[in-house]
Each structure stands twice: as structure tokens, then as C-alpha cells.
Amino acid sequence: MKVDYSLYLVTDNTKPILGDRDLCWVVEEAVKGGVTVVQLRDKTSETAELIRIAKKLHNITKSHDVPLLINDRVDVAFAAGAEGVHLGQDDMDIETARKLLGPNAIIGVTASSRDEAKQAVEGGADYLGIGTLFTTPTKENTKAIIGTAGTRDILDSLASLNQQVSTVCIGGINASNAQRVLYQSRSLSKGLDGIAVVSAIMAAPDPRGAAEELRKLVTQPPRFA
Numbered sequence: 001m002k003v004d005y006s007l008y009l010v011t012d013n014t015k016p017i018l019g020d021r022d023l024c025w026v027v028e029e030a031v032k033g034g035v036t037v038v039q040l041r042d043k044t045s046e047t048a049e050l051i052r053i054a055k056k057l058h059n060i061t062k063s064h065d066v067p068l069l070i071n072d073r074v075d076v077a078f079a080a081g082a083e084g085v086h087l088g089q090d091d092m093d094i095e096t097a098r099k100l101l102g103p104n105a106i107i108g109v110t111a112s113s114r115d116e117a118k119q120a121v122e123g124g125a126d127y128l129g130i131g132t133l134f135t136t137p138t139k140e141n142t143k144a145i146i147g148t149a150g151t152r153d154i155l156d157s158l159a160s161l162n163q164q165v166s167t168v169c170i171g172g173i174n175a176s177n178a179q180r181v182l183y184q185s186r187s188l189s190k191g192l193d194g195i196a197v198v199s200a201i202m203a204a205p206d207p208r209g210a211a212e213e214l215r216k217l218v219t220q221p222p223r224f225a
């Protein structure tokens, strides 16, 4: 399956971001607005509840032909029939995840350095979540803020590895910097395939409108000097 990574939504169920709104409603609005991939990221729900949420989200994403990936939890991805997982450096190894989920599963890995990127690519990751790009209140304990320079460095290293792996960047991306992040990377021989956002959509009062705006920004020619 060819995946469109251009506008990748990572969910957040914490009060400062979601407020009192229903997670499924926000995600459905976002998908209607043009989100191309959804990652369920939930660090608090117990397993049974997480599977219930994942199944509900999967019904929504499936009806829009958008892949659903589960953060950290290969078991939950399997139980919900999700299209794949997103693994951090401390999560299950790619080979085991692939054995459990099958050859067509989408497996993404977080990479904050050249070494992590190389290891993930050699391990067979389908895409890399490169970051953290900019400081963000959404993930305060993030281990590395790599900035634009760190991102370019990883992208450069992928070009020299001559790999087809897809890439998205995450951390502090919103409508005001999305085009810059994406199009500046395109001056490299390996550019980003998309941007990943949490608060820019999840915290927006109108998540559908926020997704529509971001989708336009990532698909239309850049409008900055």
C-alpha cells in the first residue's frame, strides 16, 4: 500500500489539548479535513480501553481510507486490526513487530540522530518520525530537540544510505511554519514526505478547518520568501 504521509496526525487525550471533547469526534473532523495518517498516541488508558478506542478510531479512519497506526503498542494494533505501529527507541524491535503484525504492516520509528535513523532503516522501518524538531509543550520530557539542523543532518544521512524510507518531522509544527519545514527540506536530495502534528489539529477549536488549512499548506506551492 502506498501511504500518503503529507499530513500525519498524532492524537492526544490529555485535558490541555482535548479539553472535554470526544477524541473520536476530533479525529473524524480532522480526517474529513484532509489528514492522511492517524497515530493513536495514548499513554494513560488501560489495555482493554485502549483496544476499544483503537477499534472505534479504526472504523472512522477505514471509511476515509486513512491508515491508523498505534503508538508503542503492537498488541493493540493487532487487536484492533490497525494498519501498523509507531515505535520509539525503547519500544519493541522492528523485526519482532513485523513478525507479529505481518509483512504489510506499516512500521514507523522515532529517530533523533543519524545512528537511530540508520538502525531503523536497516531494520526495515517503513517511515521515520524525525524529531523533536522544535520545543513543544505537548511533549515536555522529549529527549532531544534537534532543530532544523538536526533534521537536515538525518535527511542527508538517509540520502547517502540511498534508502526509500519515508519521513515525517514532528515537534512544534503548525500552520505558520509548516511550509517552511517541508519545503526547506526539499532542497535536499532526500526531502520530508510530510509533517506530523498534535496540537495544531487536536487543540484547534475547529479541527476540520485546521486540518484543511494544513493540508492546503502541504500540497500547494510555498508562499514564503
Ligand code: TZP
Pocket (backbone or CB within 6 Å): 010, 131, 132, 133, 135, 136, 137, 138, 139, 142, 170, 171, 172, 173, 196, 197, 198, 199, 200
Ligand atoms: N514526539 C516528538 S514531539 C511530539 C511527539 C509526540 C509532540 C508534538 O506535538 P505538537 O503539538 O505537534 O508540537
Ligand code: MG
Pocket (backbone or CB within 6 Å): 071, 072, 086, 087, 088, 089, 090, 091
Ligand atoms: Mg513509544
